[in-house]
Amino acid sequence: MSVNSAIAPSHSSADFGRVPATLTPHIPERLLHQDVIGRHGGDDTFSRDRHHAVHIVDLPSRVLSMTIGGLEPGQRTRKHRHNYETMIYVLEGSGMSVIGEREVHWQAGDAFYVPVWAWHQHVNLSDTAGARYIACENAPHLQNLGIALREEA
Numbered sequence: 001m002s003v004n005s006a007i008a009p010s011h012s013s014a015d016f017g018r019v020p021a022t023l024t025p026h027i028p029e030r031l032l033h034q035d036v037i038g039r040h041g042g043d044d045t046f047s048r049d050r051h052h053a054v055h056i057v058d059l060p061s062r063v064l065s066m067t068i069g070g071l072e073p074g075q076r077t078r079k080h081r082h083n084y085e086t087m088i089y090v091l092e093g094s095g096m097s098v099i100g101e102r103e104v105h106w107q108a109g110d111a112f113y114v115p116v117w118a119w120h121q122h123v124n125l126s127d128t129a130g131a132r133y134i135a136c137e138n139a140p141h142l143q144n145l146g147i148a149l150r151e152e153a
Helices: 003-007 013-018 044-050 139-145
Strands: 053-056 065-071 080-082 086-092 094-099 102-107 111-114 120-124 131-137 150-152
Antiparallel strands (some): 065 131, 094 102
16 A cells, blocks of 8 residues: 555546545544654754754644744755745744745744745844744645655755
8 A cells, every 4th residue: 555545545537426525524543743843853864954953743634734944043944946835934033035036034923925836045144043933835735646846956
């Protein structure tokens, strides 16, 4: 059984006539990811590849993902793009993101949007304070469809 078939059954256009009129809720066994930033949330390889701290919120969503990112003083992410949307809420610190040709300056309490396939890079402009943010993306939805893409510059 493939990973995707374990998540949801595979359907084709022949199944179109069998779309149900009602839903049966599926409540996964695991609804909580404890201590995301602490001992249960770190993925050193993923963070190393991204050149900044990334804590993956490991919940069984099929459509949305959430990560908690961190940038040390003066740190910047790698320039990259992906075909999924991202919304970012800044928890602490300040900095700026280059999105396409535009600079978006942000601080704690701000939220900003990264459009599909736009080159972008996040930068902590402070020399003394870290920055932390929550990023929500529709990557799992595209992964389940087999069409998620990400490219590093």
